[in-house]
Amino acid sequence: MSGAADKERPVSEIIAAACERERAGQSHGEVGPAIRRIVEARRKSVALEYARGDIAAERLARTIEEVIGALFSAGAALHPAARKLAVVAVGGFGRRLLAPHSDVDLLFLHDGDATAIRPLVDFMLYPLWDAGLKVGHAAHPPREAVRAAERDMTARTAWLDARLLHGESRVFRDFRQAYENLRKRTKKQFIAAKEDERAARHARAETGRYLAEPDLKEGKGGLRDLHFMRWVWKYAHETDIADPKGRKRAFSAEDIAAFRQAERFLWSVRVQLHALRGRAEEKLSFDLQPVLAERLGFNDRGDMTAAERLMRRYFMNAMEVGRLLRILTARLEEEREIARLSPAAIRTLPKALGRDEAGEGPNLRLHVGRLHFQNPARARKNPIDSFRLFRAYARRPDFAFHPEALAVVAASVRNVTAETRDDPKIAELFVSSLTEAKDPVRLLRVMAETGLLGAYLRAFGKIIGRTEYGLYRRYSIDETAYRAIGVLHEIIRGEASEKHPIASRILAAAPDRRRYFIALLLHEIGWGMKEAGIDAVERDIARIARRLGLGDDEARLVGWAGARHRLMQETVERRDLSEPASVRRFAEEVATRERLDLLLVLAVCHQRVVAANSWDDWTRRQISMLYDSARAYLEGGEEGLILRREASAEEARAEASAHLSARSGGERARQLDRLPTAVLKTAEPELIGRIADLVSAAENEGATAAVSARLRDGLIEAIVYAADRTGLLADLAGAVAAAGASVRSVQVTTSEDGKAIDVFAAQAVDGAIPDAELARRLHAKLLEAAQRAPARPPSFSRRIGDRRAMFHVPAKIRLDAEASASSLIVEAEGRDRPGLLYDLCAAFADLGLTIASAHVATYGARAVDAFYVRDGKGRKPADPARLAAIEARLRAALDGGEGARTPLTPKP
Template sequence: MNSPAATDEPAGPIPGAQPQGPGGGDRGDSDADWAAAARATLAADDAALAARFDRNDDIDALVAARTRAVDALVRAAWSRCIPPGAPLALFAVGGYGRGELFPQSDLDLLVLAATDAQAAHHDAIARLFALLWDAGLPAGHAVRSPAQCTQASAGDITVLTALSEARPLQADAAAVASLDEAIAPRQVWPPRDYFIAKREEQRARHARFDDTSDNLEPNLKEGPGGLRDVQTLRWMALRVLGARGLEPLVALGQLGADEHATIERERRALSRLRYGLHLVAGKREERLRFDHQKTLAARLGHVDNADNLAVEQMMQGFYRSAALVLRINERLLQRFEEQLEGEATPEPLQPGYESRRGYLHATGPAWPGGIDDVFALFAAWAAHPRLRGLHSQTARALAESLPRLPDHCSCDTATRGRFMALLRGTQPVDTLARMARLGVLGRWIPAFARVSGRMQFDLFHVYTVDQHTLAVLRNIAGFASGQPDPRFAIAHEVWPRLRKPELLLLAGLFHDIAKGRGGDHSELGAVDARAFCLAHGLSEGDVALVEWLVRQHLLMSVTAQKQDIGDPGVIHRFATRVADRERLDLLYLLTCADIAGTSPKLWNAWKDRLLADLYTATRLALRRGLEHPPAAAERIAETRAAAQALLLGEGIAAAEIDALFARMPATGFLRGRADAIAWQALALRGVDSRGTAVHARPLPQHAGALEVFVLSPDRDGLFAAIVATLDRLGLAIQQARLLDGPEDNVFDSFEVLPADGQRVVAAGEVERRLQAALANADLDGIRPARRTQPRHLRHFRLVPQVGFDLSGDGRRTVLSLVSTDRPGLLADVTAVLRRQRLRVHDARIATFGERAEDVFQISDERDLPLADPQQQALRDALLACLEGDSSR
């Protein structure tokens, strides 16, 4: 049971604090008057505390002061409503009982009374809680006898946990003793059962947040490494060891003084964030939502600088605090387990190491003697994959040694060789992840420490830089497993060809390591990678290869998503930059791992096929020789022959195939896939020269992905109508190719995905809706759907950029558009193009988080490039569309 709070006076006068008259009679003011005065007092107290917060007063003092202010109001309300001498006791429980009230914390109260007293004073108790609600103190409450407390606690461990922190507000010693007895371990939840249940509760809670604190909008209270994890340790300490708080555990030998100092420091840092979040949100909010991050960072005194935004500085502090809380939480849970289960007989593993209840323990009395011992520890861990983790004593010794560990620049060749042996050994990615989590990797590579916990305030990168890096490495480990992954079409075929897989791991480790330094992170990271590889004894050829991969790690992604990889010229230019097969293999795998490790929503079947197609085309170009770029006629002949073979397999005669191909645009054979050409040719059968056909088919490897083909006589507004219809169906266009046929028909093909990532639209429904739309004589009547802009996009508004260029053949204007992505963006843009009476001949759609980068080939109604006045008019119209409708 917690002791009563200190009796410091609150900031304002307490209404109705005078004693009641006999029988609980009121003063002259009404309950409404009292509640209004109490609300004003609380508001004044909260305003004074907010001012102290902004002056950077101690956070524990602020939380305690708010608790005292609320205590005074609650006691005054009790005196107003409950008759003197009534056999009732009042306790603060939960966080309020712990004495931690934040500006918007809930208020949990327990009225302890025998059942007959509960009935006798029912109206007075009901009046008490109504009065508190009216006073702005919405209290969660329970009215129980000691026996009812026992029963409720037995059925719900959260009830026991709240009651274990009970603090008497109006209770005598007998009431305190009776509550203590009601929830004693001999009555309910003995220590071992309580520990197991609470540990499982924490695991389940962490799983709700994907077992990581590195979320874009983390939960300060419930998320991994949040305040709840600190509170869980307090609850277990009380139930398992009878210790109130964590400080007594130091004397008991369960917690090191340094560990206690660390977790208290981080608890205060998290508490300050939570207090400030409540202030800026003005409501009970525990998630650091985008809505509040910038405002909170400014209130905490963070200022933008050349390398880091203020919000990024604040979030990095949170992520680092959460990581430290998680480390100590894990160690202390292990020690509680040992306290309950007793010491197990150590199982020798290899010289210097043993297993204690499945945890790796270093046996040397002065371990670690240096960095070599630390590397040996990780080697032993990798050699015994069934281990549950690191023993808490060894983890603490490792943490204490961190400040003394040298970086790689300060070590000899032999020590660097031990690190490379880990990279070339078994489970290298698991080893790197363990080293990162325990702080060793940041000591060995100081640049990695600088990006640990570093977030980027955008929607493209949903993890901190260090966690993204580890996600990339885990993807690489997946390639190495030898098992095909349905997310990556050909990665399992490429991996066995790697000469030295550790070079790919090094490239993955360094590809983003220079984020936040200013300048091009690819260039700066390449310099770091080169220096590191040279220091670790790699050959000049291998050093150059890792350096090139880091410098060019975005090349393949940009080429695939922003350029037309059906164009042989694009393939030749890309192949020229890659230059050889080994670079191509490594770059392909790094690109797949990087995109898939950036956000779970970013990787899809469309990107997988784009990269696979680019890889395959480039490999062919390299085999042919860069001095022999493919001629257009050769590429057309190859695609035509492959498509013809597919159609012959469908039982179509060669003469009919030739007739079908004659009706199709030659450019399709140059830039299209053979299977798409054959599918479109089948769609032409039975359709006359002025007919319309719409076909859709599922794309493999991604639920809901479709390829859509539209054959139609060309007419103005056709593209805008198709886009608007797909938008109304909830489909997002990933790629569009618009080709002019020889009979004044258009051959438009689209690759689409469900815009919300979930709703699947059947191919037949797409065909039906498009057929109906194109049957309209007036295509201008088909408008995009109106939607509310998602909340998170409102905080990532880019300044729109509109650019114009001339196509390579001089026949079209190339429109490039960069803006904030949102539902319906493409439909709105095409509607603008239509209103400007412009024709769209090709489109490349690319989205990176909240950033859309789209490219269109357009002309006027006479099929001529846009003159300067037309370009200016289009720019003005697009900017008005993109900037003027913030509700979309």
């Protein structure tokens, strides 16, 4: 029977006819393919026809029911054991919900004669498997099934939603009765086990609800959290948590509506996700986000793409799921604890919480050990009560929020007015809560989830749940700000003095830390502004900081630093710190020690959390070097900077001497004398020692080139020593790519006698931690390239799993002739890809330019590489025609990839 004809016939008729032909010997293996055609057609149609994913999932479940019903009917005619068998849907299938590629879970119940029912079970299962369905199943007598459920929590959970499809109802009733007996005597055990499972699942899925590529099913705020709520409430009270007519309700009518809406949204995304992938995919990966957004009706709007709007909706939905989860867990805890607590424990507020910045007598009480309002009706009308609630939590986070109190806070948000925002008492409550909280990250998240934070700080409200579409950021924009404040809190508590010694000293000496908290809270608000130029962001941050209680000067300081929180990081990534001009220009822009200190703290806290690999030992060393140099310049001018560099070089030289392999002091001194001054001024002592040993060993052996590579801090540190030549850096960059690595950073130095000393920090292209095999391969490729130029340009291919190609990054070229006294600084920005650094370096070689220094920075799919270049005579290129040629050639390299490559030709 053709697929086209099948569309016009009922499912039961198609399967019955196929079964009959097989039974009559007219065909073989026909039933499975017939089912496959039915299911595949239904998968496609539900994804296209139903905007609501829960309806699509219900329709697909109904189709599978029809398939199973047809198989059972055909099998029952052949096997008399059907009278003793009950076919039961469990799990999601039991709830009448199936995503296009979800498992179909079945329980076969029988009267104890497993042998008798086996042929009928096989008759049903094999065609389903042949159709490509993933069918989970178990077969038990009723009481044995319940004993299995008692031993296995997964089975007990799935069978909570058991639903009879076909067969013997008596057997199913026996099972239900036995299961009910188990449920009634194991409520506490089940809830505790599910809570432990949830905690472990959240830990596996990482601790954030706001990952840029969330797991729709297992992540925080995903479907599994909704399942958890359904399971524990139904197990405890034998009623559906989303049933407004249930005999016992966990939620208000408004929260039941919110639960259903959250579930509908997640099912809508999930159905389309499965349909797009053609398999059971639960991760909202970057490549799918734009397509999902289009299918779900999101469009580009203003400064947000459709994908960003989809993800913001997803995160707001996850936030709502989190709120509902808190309500339920509090309700369950209340049921457990209320019997054993005294009336005083339910009502009395500790004396320490009886007064705050707004005075005495806050409208608060304790209810079953949780913070609640004494008069909820008054709190709904007076937002200051909500801020006093959070102030109490900041002091005593061991008293969790009562869910009804958070519902009151959410209701009070509509009364947050301009008068509320300008109230100095409320500002004092808010800032004190933030700066004195024992867990400021959780405080801010909950405040955001109730809507209070976004209503009070409207500029911040515009970035709540917002994402940056791309591979760089790990979390949503607001989550990045919360976590950065978490790092600040960690430093203030003295828990990061070894990791962040400078920031620790700055904060320990600060008499008032409000500026640091406010600057970090507001440093990302430019993402929500229509006019996001740096001056506009600075004005907005300063305005809000002033409203939060900072004086004019301090507010301006916070505005300046918050708007430029990337300045320090961009300087270390794109400028040569061995050049005094780089430090001078940075220090003159910063202008004051106060700005420098605030900028350092912002850089550390932001970089620690913004991306998976945004903070490493190289970043720490470079930021520390820039801070120390800029501080020396601010305090002593040019002379102070020179003295600081000389002292640093002497200190580095002395420390490096201890790392050298030579035994005599004279030999060690000669080794260090061979190194360029720039190495002594910018490299750390241990690296200086390794460079000196490599240079000495190569010269002693008469080698034309030498390479040293080692694993360090999740990277491969490779030192290359070779005779300099036109195109050397391009050849080395090509060698890194050919080895299967990418360049994290490179320091390029040339000695007076024409020897190149290049230090690469390389990483695995797939983001994995490099291993010894990659280090060995990199060593071999670098040595080969250092010894001789390749006969032909290398070719690069995109690796499986490399997702950079899915993003569009406009090519940009920036030329700066003022920032360096001796070199033209060229910044090339575009989409990163294998061999990009090679292409850029090769372009310079083709133009007859030498690279004095190179600085590589990647932000997900975006690469920003900065080069200090000179012409063949060692001068800074200045001719307008040549500058135009540089820009055109580099743009071709960024845009053209393979087509932009030409063989390197040595220049005289």
